[in-house]
Amino acid sequence: MGERESADALLRSAIGGDRRALARLLSVVEAGGAPFRVIAPQIFAAGRGTHTVGLTGAPGAGKSTLTDALVTEVRRHGSRVAVVAVDPSSPLSGGAILGDRVRLRQQNVVDDDVYVRSMASRGQLGGLSLAVPEVIRTLDAAGWPVVLIETVGVGQSEVAITENADTTVVVLNPGWGDEVQANKAGLLEIADVLVVNKADRPGVQATVRDLERMLHLGKVQPWAPAVLTTIATDGTGVDRLWQVITDHQRFLAETGEREHRRAQRRIAEVRERVLHELTDVSSRVERSHAGALIIGALAKGEIDPVTASDRLIRLAAGRMADAR
Amino acid sequence: MVAARVLMAKTSLDGHWRGINVVSRALRDGGFEVILAGMVTADTIARIAADEDVDLIGLHVGGRVEVVERILDTLAANGITTPVIAGGTIPHYAVARLEKRNVSCFPPGSALDDIVARARELTAQDVVNEEE
Numbered sequence: 321m322g323e324r325e326s327a328d329a330l331l332r333s334a335i336g337g338d339r340r341a342l343a344r345l346l347s348v349v350e351a352g353g354a355p356f357r358v359i360a361p362q363i364f365a366a367g368r369g370t371h372t373v374g375l376t377g378a379p380g381a382g383k384s385t386l387t388d389a390l391v392t393e394v395r396r397h398g399s400r401v402a403v404v405a406v407d408p409s410s411p412l413s414g415g416a417i418l419g420d421r422v423r424l425r426q427q428n429v430v431d432d433d434v435y436v437r438s439m440a441s442r443g444q445l446g447g448l449s450l451a452v453p454e455v456i457r458t459l460d461a462a463g464w465p466v467v468l469i470e471t472v473g474v475g476q477s478e479v480a481i482t483e484n485a486d487t488t489v490v491v492l493n494p495g496w497g498d499e500v501q502a503n504k505a506g507l508l509e510i511a512d513v514l515v516v517n518k519a520d521r522p523g524v525q526a527t528v529r530d531l532e533r534m535l536h537l538g539k540v541q542p543w544a545p546a547v548l549t550t551i552a553t554d555g556t557g558v559d560r561l562w563q564v565i566t567d568h569q570r571f572l573a574e575t576g577e578r579e580h581r582r583a584q585r586r587i588a589e590v591r592e593r594v595l596h597e598l599t600d601v602s603s604r605v606e607r608s609h610a611g612a613l614i615i616g617a618l619a620k621g622e623i624d625p626v627t628a629s630d631r632l633i634r635l636a637a638g639r640m641a642d643a644r
Numbered sequence: 645m646v647a648a649r650v651l652m653a654k655t656s657l658d659g660h661w662r663g664i665n666v667v668s669r670a671l672r673d674g675g676f677e678v679i680l681a682g683m684v685t686a687d688t689i690a691r692i693a694a695d696e697d698v699d700l701i702g703l704h705v706g707g708r709v710e711v712v713e714r715i716l717d718t719l720a721a722n723g724i725t726t727p728v729i730a731g732g733t734i735p736h737y738a739v740a741r742l743e744k745r746n747v748s749c750f751p752p753g754s755a756l757d758d759i760v761a762r763a764r765e766l767t768a769q770d771v772v773n774e775e776e
Binding site (some may be wrong): 339341343344346347350351409410412413414415416417418419421422426429430435436437438440442 | 646647668669671672673674675676677678679680681682685686687691692694695696697739
């Protein structure tokens with residue numbers, strides 16, 4: 321088929337700085353099929369250790385605008401920066417509207433040192449949380465030293481995505497919840513930096529105070545999450561935000577926490593991948609002729625659920641042994 | 645199976661979002677991943693189409709065919725061969741001009757189903773069957 325050669329060639333070109341090759345390579349990576357699997361070890365080996373920053377928060381909190389402002393700030397410091405913007409897929413059609421680019425200013429879109437890639441969440445079943453780390457690895461291999469990952473912070477899988485980041489920024493707004501809400505929201509537990517965006521609106525101080533009070537209730541951590549305020553639309557506070565993000569990056573590097581976290585993330589990622597692929601095998605076995613017979617017998621009450629699952633697992637194991 | 649990716653961009657009339665939103669929705673419901681760009685210049689469209697590795701480009705036209713032609717020139721100059729569809733207020737005389745350049749046109753009155761069907765046709769060759 322020559323697919324291996326072409327994926328190889330794309331990777332080589334992307335590592336060499338070819339932007340068009342990177343774009344096509346990312347499609348191969350995102351699809352996650354056989355051509356990707358062949359080059360996955362090379363992508364991993366080519367990693368240079370990019371700093372990843374996740375931005376998450378409720379819909380409408382201003383994540384896209386803040387991402388755009390951060391891109392501008394990173395560029396002001398002279399670094400190249402890539403953005404992975406994730407929006408949900410429709411559970412009904414599988415389609416998606418990826419609208420994060422609407423907030424990007426023209427100057428950032430056409431900047432040769434900025435690369436933006438939109439991704440759809442493509443269903444809950446592990447697809448996205450598997451694709452995102454590989455997309456980040458690919459950007460890393462292609463020499464993008466900073467990667468911003470932007471996702472809606474609702475739902476388990478989206479929160480899992482930001483866990484792919486070295487630094488997680490949670491974006492909130494004035495008037496966002498009281499202390500009760502703050503404690504309920506699992507979002508805050510993953511935050512390295514809390515940002516109250518739209519700080520030109522009333523209620524900023526109360527929100528900041530609630531968040532700080534809430535953070536002080538938690539156990540003392542070596543890194544105390546900062547609570548910052550920004551107005552993303554005019555850039556207010558964004559320089560300070562980037563400063564804190566780079567402080568956090570230095571903290572991670574100096575304490576050895578970065579390598580520790582990255583190792584933990586890789587382990588979690590593999591667990592998820594194994595589960596995902598076993599689920600895949602399982603559903604294929606169910607659809608096979610032998611599997612359908614077992615399901616049929618189960619439906620008619622001829623065998624019990626435990627026996628049925630044992631048989632399906634034996635079928636799956638046989639299939640996997642044949643495949644290797 | 646991987647969803648086809650479509651870039652939807654407005655070529656003029658900054659305030660007018662309804663058309664592009666309605667078509668984007670229809671494409672999403674048809675299973676496409678729609679990358680919404682808003683009102684952008686020819687250079688920006690070329691950059692986004694390349695960076696996002698899209699399978700199709702949809703242009704919202706606000707009456708001025710020259711703008712669309714400039715975008716087609718820019719795409720060609722950048723070596724982008726992605727198929728293009730255009731909708732919105734495309735003047736009568738412009739439809740023939742654009743179709744001569746392989747742009748599928750959907751002037752006012754076009755059915756959403758026809759747009760989605762055409763988008764499927766144009767992206768069909770990109771659908772790679774997953775190996776069993």
